[in-house]
Amino acid sequence: MKVVLKKSDAQEPYSFSFVSGAGKVVLKSENYAAKKSAVGGIESVRKNCTEDGRYELKEAKNGQQYFNLKAANGQVVGTSAMFGSDADRSAAIAELKADGPGAELDNQGA
Numbered sequence: 001m002k003v004v005l006k007k008s009d010a011q012e013p014y015s016f017s018f019v020s021g022a023g024k025v026v027l028k029s030e031n032y033a034a035k036k037s038a039v040g041g042i043e044s045v046r047k048n049c050t051e052d053g054r055y056e057l058k059e060a061k062n063g064q065q066y067f068n069l070k071a072a073n074g075q076v077v078g079t080s081a082m083f084g085s086d087a088d089r090s091a092a093i094a095e096l097k098a099d100g101p102g103a104e105l106d107n108q109g110a
Contacts, residue, residue: 001026001099003042004106007035014038018045018078018100026092027069027078027100042105044077045069049100055093065089069096 001020007013012031016038020026027045032038048054048071056068056076064082067089071077083089 001103002106003103006108016042025081027080029078044071046101049096
């Protein structure tokens with residue numbers, strides 16, 4: 001697993017994604033105005049992803065499954081991709097728990 005830190009031309013240009021070994025986005029962040037804030041978000045994901053109580057399991061209107069990862073203060077620090085089943089979502093959570101804390105940073109022009 002790796003963490004991809006990106007900078008865009010948006011008003012709040014910094015964002016990050018935790019990407020699985022298979023190259024699929026597992027979790028993505030909101031946009032941040034400052035790189036320092038985005039890096040703080042990455043550290044928050046690394047710290048909180050191992051705790052079951054930080055995951056909020058959700059279902060989209062189209063029936064697809066996803067999750068939010070929350071910090072200790074209850075703020076959402078990342079939202080997952082959409083999954084077709086509970087099993088796929090559970091597998092993504094398991095991978096994030098196992099590999100997220102040590103995910104290598106891939107700084108893509110940020």
